[in-house]
Amino acid sequence: MKKQTQIDIIVNALHAVRQQKPLVVNITNYVVMNNTANALLAIGASPIMAHSRDEMAEMLSFSGALVINIGTLDSLWHARMAFAVEQANIHNKLIVLNPVGCGASTLRTEISREIAQAANKLIIRGNPSEIIALAGERGQSKGVDALQSSEQAVGAAQYLLETYRCSVVISGATDFVMTSEGQVQLRNGHPMMPYVTGMGCTLTALTGAFAAVGEETGLAATAIMGVAGEIAAQESRGPGSLQLNLLDALYQLDTETLVQRLNIS
Template identity: 40%
Template structure:
């Protein structure tokens, strides 16, 4: 069981989360951050990155609609955040789809210290070096489990990794948490993964817990909100679910999360700890 005290702390502090995100869903990411209790900033110009970081409490780098100029901005803001001690979250959307994305993510991981990498199984399998059949930004299929992928990414990049799916897995390479909250309707709305990485940024922004635990709280809260959203009698498809999800995030309480949470704890085999595959 987790305590979920970060939700109240988040709403009290209202941290500014700077998100260079997927332009397809930028509005939804901003609204989900507002609903959960954070303050979004979506600046993208390289010229203002260092200045923006003076105010940010977390930085989210999402490569969904990546360009050369956006990559430049990400490198500037990522390095500035590192200097200030601000957590950086990487969402490698569609990383396996093109050489440009692959090279960009490789550069970001080399030049910026990333506290959390979050993505679907296909994206994270690419980073883990696991064979996977994916289509564009969709998760696709493969033989490895989400748990194995999360653990490999965490060990390989010495960070925390979160793999979304039917069961979400969050790992720091030593311990892995499985989160069974959520709903299949999340897969029918574009950008729900981008919203999750933004919310993870909000939880990391307030601190108070290790990155692993903060990420588990964020993923659990988001999954519970999805369950509540789909129960709304007015939800009859992806469009109404999308609006209901924002409302559910806004009305979410720590008690509701405690009542509905469904998580498992796994210990990584000692023989695998410390391996850097």
């Protein structure tokens, strides 16, 4: 795909989210619920943080996408996620899966695979360790943090996109957005970002917002998160400021700045 086409996709997706304010249902972890809801609001989307079976069918009937994040998983939440995936399939909604800590425990690996298997329309967004573990290769994780570079996860991501017929986003110093039609590499972002909890979770939530307006690869979210994170980090003295400045940067981001800063190939 030509670079200009990619840029057009990203810019159009940003406009579409701000205009349509799509509803995004999030079943996510306790740690990041506030931040991911705020990131969705800041970019112009409308977050719903819901998980009960008693309302999930309704919620998914009028929402644009489902985000599933297994960061604080247990059997109760597993059941809720499985039911939500069923409902998303019924309503033909795309699911974005963040397999947090996949590889750090058998539970997380198995449930991540189960969700990836069950989802009809799917984007997987993870760090290199998670992508490698999800694909069943021998990875090396340190808790929920990655020890590999994203380049090392490209083979695993290729396996995942063939197995689950999905897009895969690998986050790292270089981000990879991989679809059946090829891969895009993005080199925005900042080394301070991993010092804020849930930056990957935020990217996953944003991926849901853009999927809800029809950008179903993860490209727009990855580009916008990278650029906003980069802008935010440059104004931050530490991870506390960065968490806050990221929300401001998402809110303020104009397309000119976005295009100018985009480091894409």
